[in-house]
Amino acid sequence: QQPVQSPQAVILREGEDAVINCSSSKALYSVHWYRQKHGEAPVFLMILLKGGEQKGHEKISASFNEKKQQSSLYLTASQLSYSGTYFCGTFYVWADSWGKLQFGAGTQVVVTP
Template sequence: QQPVQSPQAVILREGEDAVINCSSSKALYSVHWYRQKHGEAPVFLMILLKGGEQKGHDKISASFNEKKQQSSLYLTASQLSYSGTYFCGTEILRGGATNKLIFGTGTLLAVQP
């Protein structure tokens, strides 16, 4: 039931681009992307809702393919501050009220100078 993220880890040079994928075996209502630095709490990046559009701010954007139950996070022109572990949190059903998030396996991103 846990979403699978790929790749497991990626190393970039500053300025390079990366794509992180999140794939679920269950029909999804929403996908939430978080970044977590070592020893800290997850920080919210963006949420994609079923039927919604691709989202983005600054150089980070994401898409949600409802038919394939997949979401992708796009990091453009990476900066050192982008380093951390990225998690997708998936919400299966809503029924009008917030549901639990089921987190993916995580992707470790390291940006080098």
């Protein structure tokens, strides 16, 4: 089941902050965040694992609330290079079988000078 991302789009001025949310109806094993610029491949930003382990990108942070089955990506002091479409991918594990990485619909971020 596809995770739900919000907002669909956000416009920022350089230096402003934004939060992108990703929620799931299922218990999550991990959440993966990617950024895709127009005409390019998705680029890995961050993975958040069940149990609180976090890996990440140097200037973008994220949180993972396992109870709420939600993750949030924080764009702080945004730069022009932050523009692009952000996708969250969620990974479920159930019973003895492994799931698959499922991507949200994406959040388009535009940072203006």
